[in-house]
Amino acid sequence: MSKFKMITDGLVKNNPTFVLLLGMCPTLATTTSAVNGLSMGLATLFVLVLSNMAISLIAPVVPDKVHIPVYIVVIATFVTLLQFLMQAFTPAMYETLGLFIPLIVVNCIVLGRAEAFANKHGVLESAFDGIGVGLGFTCSLTVLGLVREILGSGSAFGFNFIGGNDGMLAFVMAPGAFLCLGYLMVLFNKFVKKN
């Protein structure tokens, strides 16, 4: 499988949000704006690539019965690392995403890729798989955030184009997240995944 195909697979065929429906909790909770969605996606991408690489390296020596705890420790390490880095260099973003950064540890996408892919493949392949799936997650979250931001607060990437803040509030809140996700999923499966 070519590297390029691995990345497009993560974006389309194995898109974590619209096709696999994994990691719904951060997807619904953090996509109140495009920027928030994008940052959450990038944070997950960071953890996914590093944990995929680390796990593909150690997988051959990990005994079967303890492989889940070992993977979780590895993933948690990278998440904590990310937390330190975000707190130090992007404190505002850290505050916005708050609780959802530590929750990446239990994000099923990360453990899912470790189980389904990284422990059977080499470092480089696992890295590309991480990038592909991570980018798929990032793009989905950004699009979802963008749609909700446009409908909910009349702005895009923080740029307000209707003047004032008279958007349709429901879209910023939880019900709007479900509605947008549902419709985007329909559109995605109809137009993108087909080809």
Next chain:
Amino acid sequence: MAVKSNLTNMVLVLGLTCLLCSGVLGGAYVLTKEPIDKAAAEKTNKAIAQVLPHFTEVSYNAEGKYYVATEGETLVGYAIETTTVGFGGPLSLIVGVTPDGVVYNTSVLSHSETPGLGAKCTTDEKFMSQWKGFDPSIKKLSVKKDGGDVDAITASTITSRAYTLAVENALKTFKELSNE
């Protein structure tokens, strides 16, 4: 592919992984501690600068949760941290009070209000600007619905009440301070 499990290799692998990971994290903690502290200090300094007139020095009283800002020998004012319960959870404010007992300005430190409703307490110009120069001896410190002089955020009376209560608490702290 997978290694057959026995007690020795399970303990060994899990133990080594944990040891290695804690080592990495310990290192990362030491390396990022300075920038994290700096970012936090910068944030509070910015918040204080927002709620008080120009000052040169600031000292923190951890027990009373307030900052004393001075310029040379003269007292510029107190920046008082207060936390009340809003609609979605704790609402933390920093309230700047000048020595004459007038609120100079207020700023939200953290909140968990509903986006688009209560969360407007950080963006709504009309709501935020009314705190600038709020004099509790002239105006009544409660929302209009409760017979006071504070304009609530539309559809967010609970948040506005919590905000008002936080300012009230800050003014109480100020009174205790100025009586000392």
